[in-house]
Amino acid sequence: MTAPSSSPRGRFATLSVEHASTVSRVAAELRRAVFEGELESGTPLREIALAESLGVSRPTVREALSVLVAEGLATREPHRGVAVATPRAESVRDVCRARWVLEGAGVQAWAGADDVRRQRVRDTLEAYTSAVRGGRASYEELNERHLSFHVSLVELTGSPRLVQMAEALMDELKLALAQVDRIRRNAHDEAESHEGLVTLLEAGRIDGPGGASEFLRQHIADAEVEVIDALGLE
Incomplete structure (x- = not known):
């Protein structure tokens, strides 16, 4: 030996x-x-x-x-x-459709989610809005914190598989969102929008006109249009 x-x-x-x-x-x-x-x-x-x-x-x-x-x-x-990578309009549309299914399920799960998952939503929102208002975060950091918030919504479902799907979707979208952030420089508006969504969740206003589900649906639809328009995608 x-x-x-x-x-x-x-x-x-x-x-x-x-x-x-x-x-x-x-x-x-x-x-x-x-x-x-x-x-x-x-x-x-x-x-x-x-x-x-x-x-x-x-x-x-x-x-x-x-x-x-x-x-x-x-x-x-x-x-x-x-x-x-070069974002494609049809891919952006498809990712946003899938996001609505996953994140929408998370919003619907808010009432039954445990305190840990709810706190995760609050914490990721705080991390994102603090980075935006601090004014020193890189586009990469803002992008990461922004998308972490959206994944935390899916985490409310308690399904690891749905979370994995959401993370994969965010990987497809993150470059396009970063480019839009640079062009539009509207991160403060995005932060306020996300705070509005969580305010509705905390108030238990999930369904119906002005509820969190409708708010999220419109937020994702607006993001789809914004990405395609800002980047001139066809």
Whole structure:
């Protein structure tokens, strides 16, 4: 039986924290550039150029790009490589239809939800509105907190599968919403709208004219139109 190597190199030969950290840093920088509008929709993400610009290897860039593709921020096509994702009007419409089904179910579940799930809605709302009014949050952070609030509505159903579906939908929508936030600069209006929805929930006004369900339906419908119009999608 061969004795384990006692040398530091042999003992830790399988560890790759430094490489993984580099991939994460490259992915974070690319993600930031996408959310801040430095890399617009459709921009080709060339491995060689990015590696030279960032001072890293092509394999590192390749792995980082795979992270962005998995997050829905970039697309990979055969013979064309990777590019920043481009939202499509029909996809936006379909995502919004699906959002209404999932988030609408969450609103209907408010009365029967436990205190933990209700508090989660309040906490995500506070995190979002605080970031908006603080004035220092990046578009990426605002986007993340905004979408976390909407996922928290689905969490009211108590269904992990519905929550997973909601998270997947938000991945599809987050780039488009970030672009609209940059163009319209209306995050304060969005924050007030979300507060209005939670006020209705807290008051138990769920159904009927002026209730939370109708409020949410109109909010999602308005978001659909806003995204398509602001980005000039067809």
